[in-house]
Each structure stands twice: as structure tokens, then as C-alpha cells.
Amino acid sequence: MDPLLYVLDLIVFIGIFGIVALSLNLEFGFAGLANFGKVAFFLIGAYTYALLSQIGVPFYLCLVAGGLVSAIFGLLVSLPALRLRADYLAIAVLAFGEILRLIVKSEEFAGGDWGITVSPAISLVGASHRVDALVNIGLVYFCLLICFIVVQLLANSPYGRAMRAIREDEVAAEALGKSEVKYKAQALMLGSAMAGVAGGLYAQYLQYVLPGMFMPMVTFTVWIMVLLGGPANNWGVLLGAALVQIFNRGTNILKDYFILPINPTDLQYILFGALIILVLLYRPQGLLKESRIKTKAMEGVRRARNAVKNKGSQ
Amino acid sequence: MQETLLKIREVSKHFGGVYAVSGVSLNIKGGGIWGLVGPNGSGKTTLFNTILGLHRPDEGDIYFNGKCINRLAPHQIYGLGLVNAFQIPRLFSRLSVLDNMLLAARGHQGDTLLNSLFLRKGWQEQEVELAGKAMEILETLELVHLALSPAGELSGGQRKLLEVGRGVMSSPTLLLLDEPAAGINPNLGKKIFQGIEDLSQEGLSFFIIEHRLEILFDFAHWVYVMDKGKIVVEGKPEEVLEDPAFFEVYLGV
Amino acid sequence: MTVNWAQVLFNSTITGSLYLIGAVGLTLTYGLSRFPNFAHAEFITLGAYIGYSVAEQAGLGFPLALVVSFLVTGIVGILCYRGIFQPLAKRGATIIHLMVASIALGFILRYSIGATWTWKPLYFTTTWSAFNIGPLRITGLWVWLILTAIALAILMHFILVKTKIGKAIRATSSNPELALASGINVDRVILITWFIGAGLAAFAGIFRGADTQIWPLTGWDIILPIFAVTILGGIGNFYGAIVAAFIIGLAENVGVVGLIALGLSTSYRIGIAFLILIITLIVRPEGLAMLFRRA
Numbered sequence: 001m002d003p004l005l006y007v008l009d010l011i012v013f014i015g016i017f018g019i020v021a022l023s024l025n026l027e028f029g030f031a032g033l034a035n036f037g038k039v040a041f042f043l044i045g046a047y048t049y050a051l052l053s054q055i056g057v058p059f060y061l062c063l064v065a066g067g068l069v070s071a072i073f074g075l076l077v078s079l080p081a082l083r084l085r086a087d088y089l090a091i092a093v094l095a096f097g098e099i100l101r102l103i104v105k106s107e108e109f110a111g112g113d114w115g116i117t118v119s120p121a122i123s124l125v126g127a128s129h130r131v132d133a134l135v136n137i138g139l140v141y142f143c144l145l146i147c148f149i150v151v152q153l154l155a156n157s158p159y160g161r162a163m164r165a166i167r168e169d170e171v172a173a174e175a176l177g178k179s180e181v182k183y184k185a186q187a188l189m190l191g192s193a194m195a196g197v198a199g200g201l202y203a204q205y206l207q208y209v210l211p212g213m214f215m216p217m218v219t220f221t222v223w224i225m226v227l228l229g230g231p232a233n234n235w236g237v238l239l240g241a242a243l244v245q246i247f248n249r250g251t252n253i254l255k256d257y258f259i260l261p262i263n264p265t266d267l268q269y270i271l272f273g274a275l276i277i278l279v280l281l282y283r284p285q286g287l288l289k290e291s292r293i294k295t296k297a298m299e300g301v302r303r304a305r306n307a308v309k310n311k312g313s314q
Numbered sequence: 315m316q317e318t319l320l321k322i323r324e325v326s327k328h329f330g331g332v333y334a335v336s337g338v339s340l341n342i343k344g345g346g347i348w349g350l351v352g353p354n355g356s357g358k359t360t361l362f363n364t365i366l367g368l369h370r371p372d373e374g375d376i377y378f379n380g381k382c383i384n385r386l387a388p389h390q391i392y393g394l395g396l397v398n399a400f401q402i403p404r405l406f407s408r409l410s411v412l413d414n415m416l417l418a419a420r421g422h423q424g425d426t427l428l429n430s431l432f433l434r435k436g437w438q439e440q441e442v443e444l445a446g447k448a449m450e451i452l453e454t455l456e457l458v459h460l461a462l463s464p465a466g467e468l469s470g471g472q473r474k475l476l477e478v479g480r481g482v483m484s485s486p487t488l489l490l491l492d493e494p495a496a497g498i499n500p501n502l503g504k505k506i507f508q509g510i511e512d513l514s515q516e517g518l519s520f521f522i523i524e525h526r527l528e529i530l531f532d533f534a535h536w537v538y539v540m541d542k543g544k545i546v547v548e549g550k551p552e553e554v555l556e557d558p559a560f561f562e563v564y565l566g567v
Numbered sequence: 568m569t570v571n572w573a574q575v576l577f578n579s580t581i582t583g584s585l586y587l588i589g590a591v592g593l594t595l596t597y598g599l600s601r602f603p604n605f606a607h608a609e610f611i612t613l614g615a616y617i618g619y620s621v622a623e624q625a626g627l628g629f630p631l632a633l634v635v636s637f638l639v640t641g642i643v644g645i646l647c648y649r650g651i652f653q654p655l656a657k658r659g660a661t662i663i664h665l666m667v668a669s670i671a672l673g674f675i676l677r678y679s680i681g682a683t684w685t686w687k688p689l690y691f692t693t694t695w696s697a698f699n700i701g702p703l704r705i706t707g708l709w710v711w712l713i714l715t716a717i718a719l720a721i722l723m724h725f726i727l728v729k730t731k732i733g734k735a736i737r738a739t740s741s742n743p744e745l746a747l748a749s750g751i752n753v754d755r756v757i758l759i760t761w762f763i764g765a766g767l768a769a770f771a772g773i774f775r776g777a778d779t780q781i782w783p784l785t786g787w788d789i790i791l792p793i794f795a796v797t798i799l800g801g802i803g804n805f806y807g808a809i810v811a812a813f814i815i816g817l818a819e820n821v822g823v824v825g826l827i828a829l830g831l832s833t834s835y836r837i838g839i840a841f842l843i844l845i846i847t848l849i850v851r852p853e854g855l856a857m858l859f860r861r862a
Contacts, residue, residue: 034662034663080849081849084848084849085852086661086666088798088848090663090666091794091848092844092849095791095794095841095844098791098838098841099838099842102834102838106831106832107832153431153434154427154430157431157437158416158422158424158430159424159426159427160430161413161417162425164406164408164409164413165406168407168408169404169405171404172404172405173406173417174388175366175368175388175400175404176389176417176484177389177392177393177484178389178417179387179389186427220670220674223670227667265678266679266681266682267678267682268678269675269678270674272674273671273672273674273675273678276667276671277651277672280667280671281658284658284660293413295424295438295441296441297416297441297444297445299442300442300443300445300446300448300449301445301461301462304446304450304453304458308453308458
């Protein structure tokens with residue numbers, strides 16, 4: 001395979017899964033939600049994109065629709081689910097994702113086991129694979145940038161502060177006037193929207209959707225990205241997404257150069273499993289630790305400190 | 315004295331047939347420091363939790379500023395200016411001391427999804443102001459040098475102070491404090507109560523559970539004594555001290 | 568459409584028996600260690616493969632396969648608890664971290680199994696005699712499965728009610744602090760529970776494998792119905808699990824009849840358990856536990 005194309009392909013994957021990792025970070029890293037059904041919202045976005053593009057809807061509308069439909073599902077799921085304990089919520093949304101996969105696998109409108117062929121978002125006449133990949137990088141990273149700006153703005157605002165407070169202690173947060181349900185529902189809605197957009201990007205890049213692309217495994221790969229990179233740190237989870245994807249490719253390249261006694265995919269997931277257990281044991285904060293909340297409050301602190309200093313010098 | 319702030323009428327709360335609070339009525343008027351004392355298990359904390367919406371009263375009504383708050387959620391009650399500081403501080407340990415304080419501010423415009431994204435100029439000035447106010451409160455609590463440290467790194471006494479500071483930060487109309495002076499040295503306890511007195515002179519009202527009667531009775535202007543879920547004595551501290559029923563509760567004579 | 572209801576009922580018992588054997592370990596460890604161990608799926612898979620190795624590769628027969636795979640998987644269960652979950656809990660890991668760790672452990676086990684035995688499905692070659700009783704089609708394997716489940720129910724009841732360790736398990740499950748204060752060696756109780764739990768998962772794996780096929784996802788394929796049994800029965804509640812297993816078995820088998828009648832794909836069969844799981848979690852997360860105060 002063309003090595004440059006291989007790198008470009010890797011960059012696209014990092015971008016798409018970077019978006020999903022950012023969305024899980026919003027839900028888990030900031031709001032403390034154990035979303036074990038992330039793949040469900042990725043699936044909704046991908047299938048919405050595929051079904052709409054089949055009937056000729058332009059790609060940008062397909063992407064937006066994927067995000068919206070996924071957001072609506074996120075909100076619907078959140079209504080009954082948010083009052084649940086962390087473990088119940090995790091099991092419930094995991095089962096929800098499996099039900100969705102069962103539906104697209106069984107129903108003809110979704111193509112069943114064979115899935116749906118999807119046309120690429122932007123196809124230039126006579127373009128090479130490299131150019132196609134570059135166009136995709138442009139599209140994916142444009143979406144990633146928007147998502148990143150949104151989560152960064154949220155993280156560095158009183159709203160994000162309240163979200164983190166709920167993660168730490170929802171009873172105390174509730175006693176300080178922060179409604180647990182409101183923040184968690186909004187986190188799940190926004191996170192689902194982002195995962196939905198990522199699903200659409202994924203569908204048009206691979207040019208097909210299949211039920212097999214949306215196994216629970218996808219959810220946990222994203223969890224690895226977040227936990228490895230650093231929950232509640234948006235730069236961290238992007239780093240996590242990049243590392244996991246590079247690692248993923250690495251084990252696959254390895255087999256071309258070395259004769260391994262073990263299937264590289266098996267090896268990869270064994271190492272992922274071991275890695276995440278080591279992270280949880282020895283560095284639960286991840287590679288990059290939780291980011292500070294940056295608002296203009298620091299200016300107030302500085303002024304207060306200066307006032308004290310001035311008083312002292314008089 | 316001003317009009318009634320908190321009115322509790324015949325409130326009862328039981329857990330599986332055991333009455334923790336039984337037919338309690340009381341009136342708290344604006345301004346001043348109101349004490350609530352009683353032996354362990356007399357139902358003081360349950361009464362507080364019922365007022366705050368953490369429990370629902372089984373019987374009776376609770377009015378705050380003339381509005382019935384029986385069925386409101388804790389965060390709604392908070393929004394009305396009826397605020398609580400937990401007996402055992404419940405801080406957000408991975409957030410900084412300053413962030414803990416800022417979280418307590420009521421009516422922060424940046425606290426909604428859309429404002430945090432699109433109206434950043436609108437609330438950034440408010441952040442500056444609130445941070446200034448927080449720093450002032452932290453100053454009086456001698457926590458100002460720790461403003462940017464994670465709350466999880468505070469000592470036991472400092473956590474207690476921050477819990478009280480958070481309550482003050484919310485500019486409440488009525489602040490419920492559950493044992494603000496417990497577990498800290500007597501001087502600090504007195505200091506906290508002096509701070510409370512200063513604030514009450516600025517118009518803030520306090521309703522305080524305290525086991526350290528010697529401190530509370532110096533500052534409170536009205537004291538309720540609870541025993542076995544009921545109010546048994548109430549009055550000015552000096553009156554209560556002379557009431558035989560008070561001694562019966564505490565000494566069992 | 569004529570439905571052989573006797574067969575449907577019998578099939579429900581088979582499904583229920585399998586889920587019960589799979590769920591006992593999960594519900595006990597969930598109740599004691601207070602987190603859902605998703606790697607329970609891989610205990611099931613591992614048990615199936617070890618059983619296969621003993622019965623087919625070493626040719627030592629089915630009964631010995633059950634014994635060896637119970638012991639080996641049980642020991643793996645203990646090692647996993649000691650090596651991963653206990654240290655995590657000691658470091659103050661949240662329940663979310665414990666759940667993620669159990670999934671990570673599942674990865675390690677599942678792909679190690681894949682690397683050892685490959686991902687090609689394997690089949691037990693033992694042939695089971697099939698016979699008819701009235702309208703019922705029955706195989707020897709199913710008889711074994713049902714008998715095992717019944718024996719398990721009776722044995723577990725005896726252990727939980729009569730033996731010291733059983734009483735300790737119940738005490739620890741309902742109030743660990745009190746159990747510790749009353750001199751129960753909680754650590755040992757938890758270890759024994761993980762041993763028994765993982766060992767029984769191996770039974771479920773062998774029966775499932777003998778009935779269908781064995782591959783690295785054998786356990787994952789049935790883990791959500793097993794979760795449904797655990798939740799519906801009430802976490803940590805053995806008697807609830809018995810009833811719940813039969814209910815889920817019945818729902819799946821009657822549900823298939825319903826699916827066919829409605830003209831829907833029968834691949835939704837497993838979704839019935841998922842749906843029961845979600846509805847239970849939302850409507851009545853304590854499950855049927857109120858019916859069975861005792862355990």
C-alpha cells in the first residue's frame with residue numbers, strides 16, 4: 001500500500017475518533033456519566049447519513065441530520081436513564097446499543113447484514129486516492145475543530161464547572177442549586193450529537209455501513225482513548241485518540257516485518273486491556289491531568305491580591 | 315423585628331414508623347442568629363434536611379418567604395435563597411478552593427449551556443466580580459493563600475471553613491449551618507461565629523445547629539431546644555438556660 | 568401456525584437453566600464486590616475452551632471436563648480478583664473504573680483465548696442421544712443441563728442456608744461493615760465467591776458450547792441475558808435469579824413464537840432479554856428482590 005496514503009488514512013481515523021473521544025470526555029470526563037453505549041450514537045449518525053445520502057440529500061445536511069437524530073436519541077435515553085446508578089446506567093445503555101445493532105442487522109431498510117453502500121461526501125472527478133484522503137482530512141478536521149471549540153468553551157465556563165461539581169458529588173451540587181438531571185441530560189445530548197456527526201463522517205469515508213462496524217468494542221476503544229489521554233482534559237483525550245490509533249496501526253504494520261507467534265489483532269487488544277488496567281492502577285488521571293477551569297475569575301483573584309498588597313505597602 | 319422568613323407548621327417526618335421529627339412548628343424572622351440545640355438523635359439534622367428538600371415532610375407544611383416549599387427539589391429551594399452548609403463538608407475535592415466558592419454563587423449567567431457558548435462576554439465580568447467576592451470571604455476565613463489549591467488538599471478544619479464560606483458566597487436570605495464549630499479548635503469556632511455575627515448585622519439570617527452551647531449561646535438571640543423529635547423549649551438564650559425543661563433534656567433530671 | 572407449546576415450555580427451561588448457571592456467579596460477585604464484572608463473559612468462554620480441551624483434545628470425557636474447567640476457571644477468577652479488582656478497590660477506584668477494568672480484563676482473556684485456540688468455531692464431537700417423549704424432542708445434553716441447574720439450585724440453597732461460608736456470604740452481601748465487625752473474614756468470603764462464581768461460569772460455557780459452538784465470543788454472546796437475569800432477580804439474590812432465569816427463558820422462547828407470528832426476524836430473540844433488562848433497570852432496579860428477603 002502507498003505509505004503516504006496509509007498515513008493520510010491514519011490521520012482521518014484519528015480525527016473521526018478524536019470527535020467521539022471528545023464527546024465521551026464531555027459525558028464521562030466532565031459530567032461523570034458512564035456511557036457504555038457510545039457506539040449506539042455513532043451508529044445512529046452513520047446510518048442516518050447512509051439512509052439520507054441514498055435518497056440524494058447533500059452531504060452537509062446528512063451530517064447535520066446524523067448529529068440531530070443522535071442528539072434526540074441521546075435526550076430520549078437520558079430521560080429515564082439519568083436517575084440510575086452509574087452501574088445501572090452503564091448496563092442499560094450498553095443493552096440499548098446492542099438493540100440498535102440488532103435492528104439494523106435484522107431490518108431490510110438498513111441493509112441487514114450486508115449494510116448500505118454510501119457515496120463519499122465530496123468526490124472530485126479524476127482525483128487520486130491521495131487527494132480523496134486530503135479532502136476527507138479537511139472535512140473531518142473542520143468538524144473536529146468545531147467540536148473541540150465547543151467542548152473547550154464549555155470546559156472553561158461556569159457551566160462546565162457545575163458539570164464537574166456534579167461529577168464529584170451530585171448531592172452537594174444539587175444542594176448548591178445545580179440540577180443533576182439538567183447537566184447530565186445536556187451532556188448526553190451534546191455528546192450524542194458529536195458522536196452522530198462522527199458516525200456520518202465515518203460512513204462516508206469508508207463508503208459503507210455494516211452492523212459489524214458497531215460492536216461494543218468500539219465503545220471501549222473510545223473509553224481507552226479517554227482514560228489513557230486524561231479524562232476532563234480535551235487535549236488529553238485527543239492525544240489518547242491519536243495514540244490508540246497509532247498503536248492500532250503499529251501492531252498491524254509489525255506483522256509485515258516480523259513473524260509474530262500471535263495474531264496482531266489479538267496482541268493489540270491484549271495489550272490494550274493490560275494498558276488500561278495499568279493506567280487505572282497507577283495513573284488514574286491519565287497522561288494529561290484534568291485541566292483547570294480558565295475564566296476571567298483569575299482576574300478577580302489578581303485584583304484581590306493586588307488590593308491586599310497595596311494595603312500592605314501603605 | 316421583620317416579617318417571618320421561615321415558617322414551619324406541624325411538620326413530621328418518620329422513617330419506617332420511627333418519628334424523627336414530630337409535629338414541629340417554628341417561626342424564623344428576618345435578621346439575627348437562631349439556634350437549634352438538642353441531644354444526639356433528637357431530630358435536628360432531619361429537620362434541616364426536611365427544610366432543604368432532601369426529605370419530604372410526611373405531615374405539615376414549610377413556608378419560605380410565604381411560599382410553600384414542601385414539594386420543591388433541593389436545587390429549587392437553593393434558588394430561593396434558603397441555603398445550607400453540610401455538617402460534614404461535602405467539597406468538590408478535585409476542584410480548586412476558588413471553584414468551590416464560585417459554584418455557590420446564585421444566579422450566575424454563565425451557568426447555562428447556551429450562555430456558556432455564546433454569551434461569554436456577558437458573564438466573564440460577573441466571574442471577575444464573584445472571584446473578588448470569593449477572595450474577600452476566603453480572606454476572612456484565612457483560606458486565601460489556598461484559593462487555587464484543590465479542595466481535597468485542605469485540612470479538616472479548613473474544609474469546615476470552606477463549607478461555611480460556600481454558604482456565605484451564595485448571598486442567601488437564610489443560611490442553615492449544621493454544627494459549624496464542631497471538630498475545630500475553640501478559638502477558630504469563636505472566630506467563625508464572630509464572622510457569622512458580622513454577616514447577620516448586614517442583614518443575613520442564620521439558623522444554626524450547634525453542640526457547643528457555650529459558643530452558640532453567646533451569639534444566638536433565640537434558641538430552640540429539640541428532644542425526641544419535638545421542640546420542648548424556646549426563648550432567648552438566658553431564658554432557656556433557666557428553664558428546668560432544658561436541664562431535663564440535657565441532664566436527664 | 569401450530570405451536571408445540573410443550574416444546575416451547577421445555578425449551579424455556581433449557582434456556583433458563585443455562586442462564587441460571589451463568590448468572591449465579593455474576594449475581595454473587597456483583598452483590599459482594601459491588602460492581603458488575605463484565606469479564607464474567609470471558610470466564611464463561613474460558614470454561615468452554617478448557618472443557619473442550621479436556622473432553623475433546625485430551626479425550627477425557629464430558630464429566631471430567633466439567634470438573635477440570637470448574638477448578639481452572641475458578642482459580643483464574645481468584646487471580647483476577649486478587650490481581651486487579653482488589654488492588655483497584657484499595658486505591659479507591661470508583662465503580663466506573665472497576666467496570667472499565669473488568670472490560671479490559673475481558674479483552675485480555677478474550678484475545679488470549681483467540682490467540683491460543685484461534686477464532687475458528689470449535690464443536691464438541693460428543694454425540695448426544697436424542698429421543699422423543701410425547702410431543703417433546705429431547706437430547707441427552709439438555710437433560711444434563713436441566714439436571715445440573717436443579718442440582719445447583721439445591722446445592723446453593725443448602726450452602727447458603729446451612730453452611731458457615733454460605734451464611735458469611737449472605738451476611739457480607741447485605742452489610743459488609745457489620746460482617747467485618749462480627750468477625751467474618753470478609754476477604755476470604757469474597758475470594759471463595761469469586762472462585763465459585765467463575766467456576767460456575769465455566770459450566771455455563773461448556774453447556775452453551777456443547778449446545779451450539781465455541782468461539783472467543785461464546786460468553787459475550789450471552790452476557791446481556793445473564794445480566795438481565797441478575798438484575799431482574801435482584802443483585803446478589805440467588806433465589807431471585809432462579810425465578811428470573813426461568814422468566815427470561817420463557818420470554819425468549821415465547822417471544823420467538825411471537826416474532827414469527829408478527830413476521831419479524833427471529834434474530835430479535837436475544838433482544839427480548841435486552842429489553843427486559845432495560846425496562847427492569849428503569850422501572851424496578853431492585854428486581855424481584857423484595858419477594859425473596861432471605862438471601
